[in-house]
């Protein structure tokens with residue numbers, strides 16, 4: 154049994170290759186298959202737990218309430234937050250297994266966990282309507298990101314193209330979810346959007362109106378072009394955030410690898 | 418090797434981790450109970466003087482409205498260490514989550530959808546109208562969120578919400594400026610769920626493509642290492658490349674389609690609206706009484722606050738001291754029933770304000786010793802006064818003239834504790 158359990162027999166042939174004949178052993182294959190199952194559960198549970206904590210800490214209120222999801226901050230904060238987390242995992246999973254699944258796994262798991270949280274914690278437990286607290290979707294961005302890595306097979310090129318599309322497409326991807334809440338309403342003589350009105354009506358004792366960090370402008374903003382400008386800016390920010398965490402993930406992976414080799 | 422045995426630790430681990438995820442999900446902060454007595458005593462005495470608070474009716478059905486009215490005066494003794502109400506504030510309702518929806522709120526007649534700012538020493542009359550949404554028994558308060566300072570809580574009242582007699586579910590219909598009537602309880606939700614399902618399907622299909630491969634972690638690791646860094650990219654096969662291209666295209670097309678669908682369905686949209694609204698303060702009706710506080714003591718053992726002050730009646734009607742209001746507690750001179758107490762009103766102490774002079778005649782200048790004495794000092798945790806970094810007090814002095822007209826003004830100053 155021992156030779157099956159150890160993943161890497163160190164026997165190499167004359168041309169310097171490893172002996173992979175064990176992969177043709179059906180018993181070994183079924184053993185590895187079972188081990189893969191455990192690893193998927195462990196990895197996905199870890200990713201789900203990690204992204205929900207990371208996302209709650211970095212994006213938090215911006216994604217809890219529909220009246221926080223503005224054109225300017227939300228499309229900047231959320232892709233950066235996600236790209237940072239994803240960036241940390243892409244390198245090790247690519248280098249060790251050539252598996253381009255991290256972005257899709259993280260965004261899909263975040264989506265499922267968010268629905269559970271919004272339904273139970275915000276809905277059943279605290280009585281907020283789902284129309285006010287539904288999660289945004291990022292799965293499309295994750296799939297596009299991973300597909301870019303698959304098609305380019307290059308960590309470098311995908312580190313530029315992937316996060317760029319991730320940041321640039323976040324608004325159009327979510328627009329079909331948000332548009333209904335951006336319809337104008339007149340309330341007490343004030344122009345508000347449906348989302349603002351929900352924020353006013355559904356009482357949040359500790360999240361008053363002024364806490365929202367939304368729609369802050371600078372003189373550089375041109376008339377109606379806020380959304381495309383934000384998309385480009387957000388894309389650049391996502392590229393930088395992703396690259397930094399990709400490098401961090403690479404450094405940790407290489408360090409851990411060297412350390413592991415030393416003790417084995 | 419026994420299959421059942423080898424699987425159970427994996428299942429256990431999986432369950433434990435899923436449970437961990439559920440436990441660690443952040444509960445919305447809104448669920449946290451209000452800490453009415455938790456704030457520093459001096460904060461409650463020297464921030465907002467809430468008074469005349471009335472909540473009515475206190476027994477309603479789902480869908481009915483409740484009106485919360487009252488007044489507040491921002492203190493001129495506002496603690497230096499605390500960000501001021503003159504910057505940004507928001508009139509709110511303290512309730513355990515959205516058991517009610519707020520349908521209207523105003524201060525001095527100005528609608529309070531937006532945030533605003535207040536001036537110390539001015540009188541503000543507020544009104545909040547809420548509609549009951551979820552059956553239950555709730556303690557609701559008027560509340561003021563002050564930017565960077567936190568939440569200032571007015572006096573609470575118990576409210577009973579029964580289910581609607583017809584059993585109808587709560588709806589919240591409004592008409593938009595584009596002429597549609599929508600229920601905010603579920604506006605847009607069907608499309609939201611629909612689009613989410615579409616994307617979950619795409620994501621799960623993508624993951625299934627990869628995770629269904631006969632070789633995943635260990636075999637792939639062995640092959641990657643065997644191929645070496647130069648050749649390892651051949652692990653991504655032509656089929657993988659094709660699948661990636663298909664998923665890429667599907668996602669791009671879906672994003673475009675979703676965007677165009679939304680633009681078509683909701684042609685008129687606006688950005689989120691924010692900004693501040695101004696509200697003029699009203700002068701405090703202090704009448705003809707001039708007050709000068711000399712000093713004050715807080716007696717720990719006697720649970721009483723003793724204030725020595727010089728009073729001058731500059732009017733032509735005798736003035737009688739009626740009440741001292743601080744930290745939402747009403748210390749009343751004489752029986753509570755005679756002081757306009759609302760049914761079930763909390764934090765009222767009858768016969769708890771003792772004045773050395775009962776009536777100040779017109780033109781009279783007099784030294785008065787006022788003592789506010791009640792066990793409420795203890796139960797409302799006002800005894801913490803001596804632990805405050807800046808030992809001062811403030812409160813509202815309420816008095817009336819011979820015709821029964823009510824006046825009030827803020828009094829305050831330093832305070833010294835007496836330990837025996």
Ligand SMILES: [Cu+2]
Pocket residue numbers: 451453556557558573
């Ligand atoms: Cu309460």
